[in-house]
Amino acid sequence: MILLEAILILYVFLIALLVVGFIKLPSHNIPQDKITTTGFSILIPFRNEAENLERLLKSLAALQYPKARFEILLINDASTDNSVEIIETFLLTHKLPLKILDNERFSGSPKKDALTKGIAHAAFDWIVTTDADCEVPVLWLSLFNGLAVKKDIQFIAAPVSFFPKKGILNAFQQLDFLSLQGTTIGSFGLNQAFMCNGANLAFSKTEFLKLNGYEKTNHIASGDDLFLMQKFSKANSKGVVYLKTKEALVLTTTQKTLNDLLHQRKRWAAKASAYTSNFAIATSFLVFFGNLSVLAGFFFLEQIGFLILLKFTLDFTLIYLSAILFDQKKVLKNYIWVMLVYPFFTVYVAVASQFGRFEWKGRFFKK
Template structure:
């Protein structure tokens, strides 16, 4: 038993150290005011987002990029509120090329269908996807443009975080996404990309068509980002890169309740068994085993099977290496104040993650008013 505990702890420690190394190795990208050249089609699927759209539309209106070089395609996925009316009202007063189209459902994944529908109508060679509950920084497209001009990338992942508010549920989610973003950038820095976020993801339309888009995983409700990343990496890994730029950070909204958060994580978990990237699978397994080890070690300590000092060493190692990765990520995102909630979040997270992993084996989940099977 002791050997198993030590092995899992050391493997986890090595994994997070590698991510920290990769995070540092991935150098920040700075704008140098190159003349804008790249044409973008920005795709935004939405369903019942009337409350979130005003912030997104305001941020679109504030984009500094030349208006003739990009278009915005909103894809209405059977909204039951006034989302489309709100966008059309904004469109009437805007000089930006914006249109609203209806989703053409073909598969079990509404979002993948929405993106595919929009790509067929996209005028430009570069596709960028984001979400309707996001806000975009004013130099968002400038950052992508200069990065594309200075690299040979055909697929670019970029940073995402949650808006930080003054309640624990929000801060818990911010800590979680910072850890995910740290692992994401760490993976790219190690030249083993395995994570990205569809709220800030760009690729050439030509490459999307070359890898046959979402074909092969359309039966899975989520994964419009990671499955496509896997295909892009397999096609040409050297052209898949991460835009580590503070001016490209997209901000999105956290979930408003624990039940919504659990449903979101069940949705994410629904795609994990279909990953083809071995590094991503191994990473997920190691992280889950480490969280489970914390819970098991607590129980074994209570029953006198494991010495209290063994539990202390396990928790001490995990706490310090986790806080180091999150500190580095929080510094990049300028969200270090969230670290005040790290201790409480650290205590809760093993139970939360193992609970979600257990539920994901058999429970259906709801998302955007629809029910999905695992």
């Protein structure tokens, strides 16, 4: 009983800190000055994304940024559908500085290989990454530019959320993702950044090469985002920043089935054992054992019910802050049932990710 209480108290303290960090981190406004425009190379690996590419390409064509100051490199990772044909057809009616490259495999991570190929061909020093199932905002590059021109900034993380869709599975994913975004923003506000999302990142190519890129982590299938951020942060923590504004929000698709969702979350969780940040390691342990304690605590509600209620309240506070920032308050009505399901989901994914395997883009990987 004492152990359960101690874990829940530590968890509550952690989330309270993240709430403070979220509030503390300043928001960024749309740049109004005609400042020097940074050149950006946008890298997008893709594999069998025929159903998503047209939406992505339309959003890229709508970018409000000088076309001479950015390029788009789409890296084809052995697609077997008509993805390439869709891109080529789109370019017949839209003028975009876009090239298609073929991925070259040399490690255990297809995505890191694709990004490495793209970086090698990038014409500009600032690299921006997103995914093929995303939609980017019109002021995307302008907002990155507002930070990239500042001295010493070398790595910019930015927000990601889901397209709003109906259904309980989509509601669950939206709330889960708002929680992850809240944790990400809170950690930046505490100067303990340990999470980011490769669907919305920008970083210096020069510094990437100096740090030897994805070396030492390219045996791990995913993690092209956070492991790279850890490298940048270790070299210069002040050079790693977060672009806190709804205007920079990149939207992506939810997983269609529960099985797809479990594979995705197992892939994400499998990275935890390779964390190098003490704060990241402590957070991972507290999230796992905090949710495990909730499951055990249902048998001792009289003794620790208050702590469980406090946990749910602080979890909601962090999610609420994210929902307000991204104007996604409607999904909050699902919080009560999601909070009851979430501990089971989290504990299962954490355990399964360390012992099982997961599917990603038609390929199977192990931790």
